Amino acid sequence: SQQGEEDPQALSIQEGENATMNCSYKTSINNLQWYRQNSGRGLVHLILIRSNEREKHSGRLRVTLDTSKKSSSLLITASRAADTASYFCATDLTGANSKLTFGKGITLSVRP
Amino acid sequence: GAVVSQHPSWVICKSGTSVKIECRSLDFQATTMFWYRQFPKQSLMLMATSNEGSKATYEQGVEKDKFLINHASLTLSTLTVTSAHPEDSSFYICSAKTGVNEKLFFGSGTQLSVL
Numbered sequence: 001s002q003q004g005e006e007d008p009q010a011l012s013i014q015e016g017e018n019a020t021m022n023c024s025y026k027t028s029i030n031n032l033q034w035y036r037q038n039s040g041r042g043l044v045h046l047i048l049i050r051s052n053e054r055e056k057h058s059g060r061l062r063v064t065l066d067t068s069k070k071s072s073s074l075l076i077t078a079s080r081a082a083d084t085a086s087y088f089c090a091t092d093l094t095g096a097n098s099k100l101t102f103g104k105g106i107t108l109s110v111r112p
Numbered sequence: 113g114a115v116v117s118q119h120p121s122w123v124i125c126k127s128g129t130s131v132k133i134e135c136r137s138l139d140f141q142a143t144t145m146f147w148y149r150q151f152p153k154q155s156l157m158l159m160a161t162s163n164e165g166s167k168a169t170y171e172q173g174v175e176k177d178k179f180l181i182n183h184a185s186l187t188l189s190t191l192t193v194t195s196a197h198p199e200d201s202s203f204y205i206c207s208a209k210t211g212v213n214e215k216l217f218f219g220s221g222t223q224l225s226v227l
């Protein structure tokens with residue numbers, strides 16, 4: 001099965017609400033990354049959190065990492081309609097020059 | 113930020129023809145490039161990893177003779193789908209990374225439709 005698995009698979013919220021997305025993985029990692037994909041487009045890197053970090057912030061994004069539970073969460077605060085997209089977590093097992101393994105993704109819909 | 117340009121954005125071809133997709137890093141040198149395939153509402157499936165000047169490393173189950181990858185320079189990698197068939201229809205995405213930067217920079221993807 002996938003190294004990274006997100007839940008829920010789909011999330012629909014009202015503009016202004018917070019969106020929380022979760023990712024679980026199976027093996028030890030060097031870092032975990034979150035990406036966003038608009039329909040029919042490539043992915044855009046959002047945030048990277050290393051295995052020795054527990055929380056990171058970037059603008060309206062907050063990501064946490066719990067290596068004991070092998071899980072991560074991405075929180076988008078004060079969501080906007082423009083945040084509507086698919087969100088993927090990706091795990092990096094060994095760091096630089098290694099490949100990422102992507103989860104199945106979460107489809108976020110933010111209603112205006 | 114780093115820009116990766118992928119062309120074409122979409123291509124329609126007849127069964128049996130070959131299609132070449134280009135992936136260029138515009139403002140950085142990509143030591144490693146990755147090629148993915150993505151089905152609708154699915155995750156990215158890694159097809160192969162290519163390093164400049166060496167042969168690509170293909171993932172299990174990916175036919176190297178069908179999906180030819182060339183990474184001739186630090187800014188260009190190409191994926192050629194040879195003798196394409198309708199089952200090859202998919203969204204193909206490339207990504208690139210530099211030697212020390214762990215994050216990936218993605219192209220905008222190519223939608224391939226084989227008739």
